Amino acid sequence: MTGNGGNSMGETALDAASQLVGVVSRTLEPLFAQLDRISQAAVALAELEPRQLATADLASLDEVTQQSLLQAMPLLHGAGFVADVDLLSDAPRGIRWWVTGPDGTVARGRHLVDLTRPDHYEYVDLEWFTGPKAGESRCVFGPYVDYGGTNDYSITLSVPAQLGGRFLGVAAADLALERVEQVLGPALQRVPGTAVIANAEGQVVLSASPAYVVGSILPALDESARIPCPAIPWSVCVTS
Amino acid sequence: MTSDAHEIQEPTRQAVFGALGTASTASAITQRLRTAIGLGLLADGERLPREYDLAEQFGVTAFSLREALSALREQGLIETKRGRTGGSFVRRPANLFQSVATEQLLQLSGAALRDVSDWGWTLLSATAHHGALRASRGNIQRLHEYSRGIGDAPDGATATGVSGRFHVELAAATQSVRISAAQIAYQAEFGWLHALLLEDDAERARLAADAVAITRAVEARDPGAARQVAEASSEASMHRILELRLEHIAPYVEDQQ
Numbered sequence: 241m242t243g244n245g246g247n248s249m250g251e252t253a254l255d256a257a258s259q260l261v262g263v264v265s266r267t268l269e270p271l272f273a274q275l276d277r278i279s280q281a282a283v284a285l286a287e288l289e290p291r292q293l294a295t296a297d298l299a300s301l302d303e304v305t306q307q308s309l310l311q312a313m314p315l316l317h318g319a320g321f322v323a324d325v326d327l328l329s330d331a332p333r334g335i336r337w338w339v340t341g342p343d344g345t346v347a348r349g350r351h352l353v354d355l356t357r358p359d360h361y362e363y364v365d366l367e368w369f370t371g372p373k374a375g376e377s378r379c380v381f382g383p384y385v386d387y388g389g390t391n392d393y394s395i396t397l398s399v400p401a402q403l404g405g406r407f408l409g410v411a412a413a414d415l416a417l418e419r420v421e422q423v424l425g426p427a428l429q430r431v432p433g434t435a436v437i438a439n440a441e442g443q444v445v446l447s448a449s450p451a452y453v454v455g456s457i458l459p460a461l462d463e464s465a466r467i468p469c470p471a472i473p474w475s476v477c478v479t480s
Numbered sequence: 481m482t483s484d485a486h487e488i489q490e491p492t493r494q495a496v497f498g499a500l501g502t503a504s505t506a507s508a509i510t511q512r513l514r515t516a517i518g519l520g521l522l523a524d525g526e527r528l529p530r531e532y533d534l535a536e537q538f539g540v541t542a543f544s545l546r547e548a549l550s551a552l553r554e555q556g557l558i559e560t561k562r563g564r565t566g567g568s569f570v571r572r573p574a575n576l577f578q579s580v581a582t583e584q585l586l587q588l589s590g591a592a593l594r595d596v597s598d599w600g601w602t603l604l605s606a607t608a609h610h611g612a613l614r615a616s617r618g619n620i621q622r623l624h625e626y627s628r629g630i631g632d633a634p635d636g637a638t639a640t641g642v643s644g645r646f647h648v649e650l651a652a653a654t655q656s657v658r659i660s661a662a663q664i665a666y667q668a669e670f671g672w673l674h675a676l677l678l679e680d681d682a683e684r685a686r687l688a689a690d691a692v693a694i695t696r697a698v699e700a701r702d703p704g705a706a707r708q709v710a711e712a713s714s715e716a717s718m719h720r721i722l723e724l725r726l727e728h729i730a731p732y733v734e735d736q737q
């Protein structure tokens with residue numbers, strides 16, 4: 241998917257690609273706003289509580305998480321707070337999670353985080369956790385097969401919860417891929433030539449070309465064919 | 481990062497706890513649970529379902545079930561604790577695997593073993609191919625870690641755990657939910673065959689080298705090379721498993737005469 245020299249994109253392709261970048265921003269920014277709310281609630285909780293937090297304390301994040309999920313409803317199908325290893329006094333791991341049901345309601349999602357169980361869900365090495373922990377202000381991880389979870393094909397968004405210099409954990413949410421395709425698909429289709437949305441690693445997130453399937457790694461691209469989305473680690477990649 | 485995970489071995493679990501059919505005796509239950517524990521289908525420390533539920537799932541009386549559990553307790557394969565957090569917990573002795581796996585190997589026909597191996601071959605080849613085209617940096621980093629881990633493992637059991645993670649990671653690298661689910665189910669049901677190979681030092685070294693070579697081909701984004709190593713590795717594994725079966729059948733046939 242290389243361009244033809246310096247002027248790889250025509251005017252119309254560039255316009256259409258810029259419009260697509262706008263649609264990406266308008267779609268994802270409100271979701272990150274909801275994640276920021278959850279993150280801020282977690283920070284406030286840690287700030288107000290004089291003693292070290294325990295697993296049960298995370299229940300006070302439920303209201304804001306439910307509201308966030310309801311507001312971002314068709315695009316997010318799960319959201320919550322995931323604790324760093326030393327945050328909680330009574331357990332080395334902690335997840336407070338809510339999921340949306342098919343009827344538009346929200347319900348508790350449960351993760352087995354008891355390290356003594358052989359089938360526990362281990363998240364500390366997963367990119368949506370390590371990214372924000374290492375200082376990424378916004379993480380969009382995936383698409384990936386969540387084989388430790390329900391084996392869904394998923395994209396996880398996350399932001400750090402930071403109190404002063406201390407990392408408390410992440411506010412995270414799962415994107416419903418089919419909804420993302422419904423929302424971004426039309427703008428993607430309008431780009432002349434071949435257009436895909438790729439993640440920070442150059443992996444295809446959404447494609448309007450049978451040659452570049454979702455999940456595959458794009459070949460090295462001419463920089464002029466890649467338009468980064470502002471504040472979101474995705475790019476629109478176009479070739480005439 | 482969706483929720484309510486961890487029932488990934490569901491079909492295997494149904495096979496372990498499903499109704500017994502014909503000889504619904506205590507010894508049949510004992511035998512089935514012993515096999516499941518020995519092969520690692522039930523993990524060390526795992527809590528068995530409640531007695532009432534177990535009896536219903538096996539389709540036996542509470543009396544037969546208690547007799548079976550008591551036999552398992554005597555063999556040291558389960559431990560029963562009383563109280564609110566009580567129940568029967570799996571205790572897996574280190575030396576149980578080899579004998580149980582050998583028994584299982586003898587129960588499978590040559591045709592059945594070839595069939596299972598063909599399916600493993602297909603999964604490894606397909607995951608190597610698509611993985612080379614789609615693996616993320618994180619996938620590749622973990623594949624490196626696990627493939628090194630197989631070679632560094634001090635014993636077969638440790639190598640088996642890491643090798644299982646290698647296979648599932650490679651499957652996840654394909655970005656395919658169905659292929660991942662198939663590989664997870666295959667590992668749950670037939671991982672013990674792999675474990676039998678990994679008990680042997682030479683085989684462990686071979687499988688570790690193969691995993692390293694697959695990882696390098698995936699990193700080089702070379703699906704052809706990845707597939708080639710994967711297929712040759714599966715073929716060598718099948719050869720060795722069939723060989724093992726014949727080695728064990730020989731003394732068994734002599735005993736019968």
